[in-house]
Every structure is written in structure tokens, then in C-alpha cells.
Amino acid sequence: MTEDGRPILPRAFTAHPVAAFGTALTTLSAVLFVLLFIVESIGILENPYLGLLNFVLLPALFVLGLLLIPTGTWLARRRARQGKAPFAWPSLDLRDTRVRGWVLLLAIATVANTLLVTAAGVEAIHYMDSPVFCGQVCHTQMDPHYVQWQRGPAHTKVACAGCHIGTGAQGFVMAKTRGTAQLMQVITGKYPTPVPSPIEYRPPTIQTCGRCHGATRWTGERRRLFTDIGDDQANTPTQTLLTLLVGGTKPDGSASGFHWHASKDVEVDYVATDESRGKIPWVRVKNAKGEVKEFVVDGFDAAKAGGEHRRMDCVDCHNKVAHPFIASAERAVDRAFADGRLDASLPYLRREAVKLLKAEYPTHEQARTAIASALEKFYAGEGAVAGPVDAGRVKAASDLLVDLHGAYVFPAMKVTFGTYTSNAGHTDTDGCFRCHDDEHKAKDGSVIKQDCETCHREEEIAPATQ
Ligand code: HEC
Ligand code: HEC
Numbered sequence: 001m002t003e004d005g006r007p008i009l010p011r012a013f014t015a016h017p018v019a020a021f022g023t024a025l026t027t028l029s030a031v032l033f034v035l036l037f038i039v040e041s042i043g044i045l046e047n048p049y050l051g052l053l054n055f056v057l058l059p060a061l062f063v064l065g066l067l068l069i070p071t072g073t074w075l076a077r078r079r080a081r082q083g084k085a086p087f088a089w090p091s092l093d094l095r096d097t098r099v100r101g102w103v104l105l106l107a108i109a110t111v112a113n114t115l116l117v118t119a120a121g122v123e124a125i126h127y128m129d130s131p132v133f134c135g136q137v138c139h140t141q142m143d144p145h146y147v148q149w150q151r152g153p154a155h156t157k158v159a160c161a162g163c164h165i166g167t168g169a170q171g172f173v174m175a176k177t178r179g180t181a182q183l184m185q186v187i188t189g190k191y192p193t194p195v196p197s198p199i200e201y202r203p204p205t206i207q208t209c210g211r212c213h214g215a216t217r218w219t220g221e222r223r224r225l226f227t228d229i230g231d232d233q234a235n236t237p238t239q240t241l242l243t244l245l246v247g248g249t250k251p252d253g254s255a256s257g258f259h260w261h262a263s264k265d266v267e268v269d270y271v272a273t274d275e276s277r278g279k280i281p282w283v284r285v286k287n288a289k290g291e292v293k294e295f296v297v298d299g300f301d302a303a304k305a306g307g308e309h310r311r312m313d314c315v316d317c318h319n320k321v322a323h324p325f326i327a328s329a330e331r332a333v334d335r336a337f338a339d340g341r342l343d344a345s346l347p348y349l350r351r352e353a354v355k356l357l358k359a360e361y362p363t364h365e366q367a368r369t370a371i372a373s374a375l376e377k378f379y380a381g382e383g384a385v386a387g388p389v390d391a392g393r394v395k396a397a398s399d400l401l402v403d404l405h406g407a408y409v410f411p412a413m414k415v416t417f418g419t420y421t422s423n424a425g426h427t428d429t430d431g432c433f434r435c436h437d438d439e440h441k442a443k444d445g446s447v448i449k450q451d452c453e454t455c456h457r458e459e460e461i462a463p464a465t466q
């Protein structure tokens, strides 16, 4: 009440405790919404889950409060109709020391509770943001990706949410609606095995990759050494040294090489006619000068055929970033030889290793015992061609194979070598060759080229590395 006896708030808001509570709730959530919105907009706090609070929880409380106000008014009217006296608020006389004590206690308890709840909320937000939450608690079916992500090498410091949840309300709502659907699948046990690729929704790469990698950076040429190991007794390596024309955008603004597709002024649109985006019969390019060119595979009619229409970005090539997996057991084994994790002096190790990794085991545990005993047996017999083999070296090899099995094969999710493959090449999947196949023709007769020199040069390997 003001001094002249008029109520500060219209009676509708305070006529009944329910209405008073509703008023408080609505006001508080509105104030918090504005505060959080400011905090998020100027970037003091940046967290995808802040959206949960700000765009889902607070609006829900706001609406709940709004609904409580008329409910309270209605309850008050009902009391009046039933001839009862209006709801009597207890009168608080702050001159009474006992009342003052209680009010003070209540005020302190409220502040303490608010602090506690806020701290718990912030903790919960951090936790939901953590890969442990994505990888283990919430999404059991994420185990394969979680394990891959942990092994790195490049993105172990980037949380799942950093690439899978966009910024702002849209990114948050998209991620959470899908996340909730996935959570339901986990609870009911009806989730797809393996998790399908590509994913239905991912945020624009400018919000994810773009935070750390400039699309415009000039990377130039990169040299990569590819090693294949033979199935012979000596596990003989064959090496290929390739120069990759990664390119990018030069300081003068001109773009070339692989990163030309994703450079600032270039737009590459395409139509994919299958779910895995493996078949791309139509491509349109708008280059930096604004010239447009369409490349079409013979027999494809863009007007009639359906298909998914997309604009190319980083992930059309880097689709396995952060959880790379590997295309085959051969590749996993060859890589382990190349960086010295597998002992090339064990006769026929490459052949045996690939065979053991390709066999099916119902669980990781069964794989461990089966691989260890098979390798032991092999080197006790046939494998001892060059004389007796040290048991410690055999044990080290089988440990490494078990480790590779644990990294790439997940029986419960039906994930194995080759389930998830990268598009940043053309040997494991068509990758670049989905478009670069000399079959996509423009009206002027030019094609999207497959000439090896478009993308790399094979180099002489210096004698020292052979
Ligand atoms: C550096 C960015 C990045 C990080 C970090 C990341 N992912 Fe991904 N993830 C991607 C991209 C890009 C795709 C492929 C999207 C596509 O092809 O549509 C993807 C796809 C997936 C898929 C779909 C299946 C597939 O392989 O295409 C799952 C499941 C997945 N990620 C889970 C996770 C989990 C769990 C984490 C954290 C442990 C994580 N991701 C961390 C970028 C990332
Ligand atoms: C939070 C920062 C961050 C984000 C987000 C991020 N990266 Fe990276 N990325 C890195 C770092 C750090 C490295 C390691 C750089 C190095 O080793 O020189 C890296 C390395 C890479 C590499 C080279 C190594 C490899 O794994 O092949 C590629 C390709 C790459 N990132 C692509 C992407 C793409 C595509 C996205 C978006 C889907 C993305 N990154 C998102 C920080 C990030």
C-alpha cells in the first residue's frame, strides 16, 4: 500500500497467494531473461546450454507465472462468491523483535538458497557441456565417437558441443529437440546401430570450425607420406610421397587449391541423390567474379529429379574431423607399422594382424583373449620361420592389436572398420571423385577434372627415408 492507501499493484496481482506467486515468477523470469540475454550478447558468458535456461526454462516460467495470475484472481472471486472473507495476508509488524528475527532469517535463507541453486545450475551446465556427458551419460550410442575423439590427435580440446551445437537460440533449439529425440531412443533402447552419417542437423561451419580456423587462410602445399605394408615375411613397406595442393586464399584475395571451394567469394552448390551424399550428379559454381557454371552428369535432369540441395562447406570434405575412425583394418595396421608401434621384425606380422583384426568378436573382452592366444600360437609354430620369437615382443604386438580393436570396432553399435569414412580423399570412398570424375560436364564442354595434377604431385622420395 502507498501512504494514501491505494495499492501499489492492482488487486488482481495480489488478491490471492497464487496470483502473488505468479506475479513474482513472471517478473523475476523476465528480469533474469533480460540479464542473461545481455550477458550472452556481449559475450561475458558463452555456453550453448545457457540457451536451455534462457530460451526454454525462463520463458516457460514466465508463461506459468502469467497463467497463475488469472488463476489466483479466479480463486479470490470464488472465495467472495462463497461468501468467505477475502484472503487475509498475515500482518507483519517489523517493530516486533521476534517478527524481525524471522524475516531476517528468511531473507538470509533465500539468498543462500539462490546462491546454491545458481551454483548447482552453473555446474550442471558445465557438465552437460562436457564430452563425458555426450559420450557416456546421455548418449550411450556415442561411445564410438567418444573413444575416437579422446584419441585425437587434433580436436581433443574441442568439446562435442563446440561443433555439434550452434550458437544462439536456433542452434540450441535444433540441438536440443534432436537431443531429446535421441535421449528417448536411448531410454527405449530403439536407437539405430550404427548412428547414421551424415547427421541430420549440424550448425553452419562459420559458427563451429570458423571460431578457430579462418576459411581464408593460405595453407599452400602440404607433403604427406603414405605407407603401405606388404603381406610378406619381412612386412616390406612401400612409400608414396604426395604433395597436396591445399591452397586457400592468398593475401591478394585470389583463392586456389582444395580450400578454393570454401573460400569467401566462391559458392559451390550441389544435389546429392542418396542419403550418404555419395552420388552427386549436379554441381553449380559461382566464382569470385560472379560467373555461374553448371556441371551435370549425362542423363540427370535437375528439373525432374529430387535430391538434397546443399552448399558445399568444410564438412563436405572434413566429415570425419575430431572422430576420424579408419577405412580398413589394413590402414590401421599399416599406420601402426609406419609410426613404429608395430614391430616389423616379427615375420608375417602384417598379414596375421589384418586377419585377426578382421575376425568378428562379440565383445572387446573376447577380442582381447582371442587375439592374444592366436598370435601366441602363431609365433610358437608357423611364425617361428626365422628362429624362436621372444614372447615379450609377441605380447607387445597383441596388446597393440587389442588397442586398435578397441579404438575402431564397437560390436554393440555395429561399428567396424569402414563404417565411417572420410571424404577428404578418393581412395577409401569416392570423396573428391564424387565430382572430380571427368563426367560432370558444363555447356561449354569443360568438366570437373580428375587429372592428378589438379590436386597433387607425386614426389621422389629422398633415399634417407626409404
Ligand atoms: C571439431 C568438430 C567436432 C567435434 C569436436 C565433435 N564432432 Fe561429431 N561430427 C563433426 C562433424 C563435422 C560430423 C559430420 C557431419 C556430417 O557429415 O554431416 C560429425 C558427426 C558426428 C556423428 C554422426 C556420425 C558420423 O560420424 O558422421 C556423431 C554420432 C558424432 N559426431 C558424435 C560426436 C561426439 C560424441 C563428440 C564428442 C565426444 C563429437 N562428435 C565431437 C564434428 C565434430
Ligand atoms: C576450438 C577450436 C577448433 C574448432 C572449433 C575446430 N578446430 Fe580444427 N583444429 C583445431 C586445432 C587446435 C587443431 C590442431 C592444429 C595443429 O595441430 O596445428 C585443428 C586441426 C584441424 C585439422 C588438421 C588435423 C586433422 O584432424 O585433420 C583439420 C582438417 C581441422 N582442424 C578441421 C576442422 C573443421 C572442419 C572444424 C569444424 C567442423 C574444426 N576443425 C573445428 C582447433 C579447432
Ligand code: HEC
Pocket (backbone or CB within 6 Å): 205, 209, 210, 213, 214, 215, 219, 222, 224, 244, 246, 258, 259, 261, 262, 312, 313, 314, 315, 316, 317, 318, 424, 425
Ligand atoms: C574440397 C574439400 C575441402 C574443403 C571444402 C575444405 N577442406 Fe580443409 N583440407 C582438405 C584436404 C584434402 C586437406 C589436406 C589433408 C591432409 O593434409 O591430409 C585439408 C587440410 C585442412 C587443414 C590442415 C591444414 C594444414 O595446416 O596442414 C585444416 C585446418 C583445414 N583443412 C580446415 C578446413 C576448414 C576450416 C574448412 C572450411 C572453411 C575446410 N578445411 C574446407 C579438403 C578440404
Ligand code: HEC
Pocket (backbone or CB within 6 Å): 245, 255, 256, 257, 258, 260, 261, 268, 269, 270, 280, 283, 284, 285, 295, 312, 316, 317, 423, 424, 425, 431, 432, 433, 434, 435, 436, 446, 447, 448, 449, 454, 455
Ligand atoms: C560437390 C562437388 C565437388 C567435390 C566433392 C569436390 N570438388 Fe573440387 N571442384 C569442384 C568444382 C565444381 C570445381 C571447379 C571446376 C571448374 O570451374 O573448372 C572444383 C575445383 C577444384 C580444384 C581447383 C581449384 C582452383 O581453381 O585452384 C581443386 C584443387 C579441387 N577442386 C580439389 C578437390 C579436392 C581435393 C576434393 C576432395 C577433398 C574436391 N575437390 C571435392 C567440385 C567439387
Ligand code: HEC
Pocket (backbone or CB within 6 Å): 224, 226, 240, 242, 244, 424, 425, 426, 427, 432, 433, 436, 449, 450, 451, 452, 453, 454, 455, 456
Ligand atoms: C580432386 C583432387 C584429386 C585428384 C584429381 C586426385 N587426387 Fe589423389 N588424393 C587427393 C586427396 C585429397 C588425397 C588424400 C590425402 C590425405 O589422405 O590426406 C589423395 C590421395 C591420393 C593417394 C594416397 C592414397 C592413400 O594411400 O591414401 C594416391 C596414391 C593418390 N591420391 C593418387 C592419385 C592419382 C594417381 C590421381 C590421378 C588419377 C589422383 N590421385 C587424383 C586428391 C586428388
